[in-house]
Amino acid sequence: MREVSAVNEFGQTVTVFIPAERALTVYVDKRELVTLMTLGAHPELLVLGFLRNQRLVASVDEVEGISVDWEVGAAAVKTRLGIPDIEARTAKRVVTTGCGQGSVFGDLMAEVDNWVLPPATLTQAQLYRIVNTIRLRDSTYKLSGSVHGCGLFCGDELQLFIEDVGRHNALDTLAGWMWMQDQRGGCGSDKVCYTTGRLTSEMVIKSAQMGVPIVVSRSGITQMGLDIAKKLDVCAIGRATNRRFKCFSGAHRLLLQPELVGTRPALAPA
Amino acid sequence: MREVSAVNEFGQTVTVFIPAERALTVYVDKRELVTLMTLGAHPELLVLGFLRNQRLVASVDEVEGISVDWEVGAAAVKTRLGIPDIEARTAKRVVTTGCGQGSVFGDLMAEVDNWVLPPATLTQAQLYRIVNTIRLRDSTYKLSGSVHGCGLFCGDELQLFIEDVGRHNALDTLAGWMWMQDQRGGCGSDKVCYTTGRLTSEMVIKSAQMGVPIVVSRSGITQMGLDIAKKLDVCAIGRATNRRFKCFSGAHRLLLQPELVGTRPALAPA
Known part of the structure; x- marks a missing residue:
């Protein structure tokens, strides 16, 4: 954050705080891969999650180390055995709707059919606690209106909250963190991902790729986001603010408690 | 828009409208360049603006034609003389903070130093009319909360309003339209660009590239956006909602009329 x-x-x-993003160029085995614009809170986790979500590495074990040098704005990734076909796999350029990481390398959709997500559910009361937890957070997002935030919940318990200039960076950082946690057991399958950004196809795919079957957003959903959520049986809840929401997909995972909000007001006077 | x-x-x-984005793969002289996710209101203008903003073409005259076939989701661009070094110029991958068009091809920053923008100004009353015009618009953005809108104004008169799943697509479509208009004279230099998205470096660069010296956003600004706005003498106005705003850069272009908002309320009781 910078004061301007x-x-x-x-x-x-007047004095205003704005997010101070920096360029971080990622080198994999000394080959330049990509430049990420990031707030840089957890650059190593961001790079790890980026590599995972682009499916350039399949296991943490493939990565020997990631070292970040902000002096030169570079992250050097060393893999154990190299990334086969990296040239070909990063050649196809899809410019997506996403903030942040617009390029999706390779064909993410190819494997999606084989994914099976855990049978987790969420109650309406838990959903409200998640939305409230985010609301209460003193965040860069609130302060500047220029960043996106993502939170990883275990049930309604916040595990990690990440903000970045792009929602993809935030989600990739979560992915990197989860990947490291998984090595140590993780929090189980009752994971919920909250994002301030829209539920686009890439956001749904990234969550599902992390094994998270429930996504919550304060924003809306796009058609491709919805199509993929339905295909993967992801519970996609959008427009979640205060006590309102719209569950677009996988409603069987959301255990409704309409008594929490009382009766819907009648449109005409009784 | 699709009803779901x-x-x-x-x-x-309940019934909700969500934006129905489609994939549009752009081929330049039969070579695949990029796939854009778009609502597709003006695909030819989007592609033209994309090529311009990526600085792959320097003049409309270089483009012989653009034909879009939604059956196969393809836009075929035919140039008169080909694009020299297209391979090299599209090789560098920068993943930006932007929604939509995350990849910035080549080094946009290289030429920025030479740009000089017209000496346009805007009054506070005009700014309020711009914000109000956008507010009154019955938009996909309002309906779905899942798209970004961009408006091009001449003074405070709306010329064109475009919505798309990514704010870059919306701005590129404006750029394509302006480029076609410029051929016919255009609206002069008193242009103002409004965006629902954040003022990131790419948004400021794209506006400046179109010769628009004043940008207005309901969202905030990032540090790199601000740095470039200052460098280019772009008047960057963020957080513009109702009668509030923050002018981050180029304040000499904004003719203040604080009498329009009355006296600032005292923080302590008088």
């Missing part, structure tokens, strides 16, 4: 001056509607000079 | 069913907080099944 701005002129407001009264003509006054 | 969702379950709300009362357990009721």
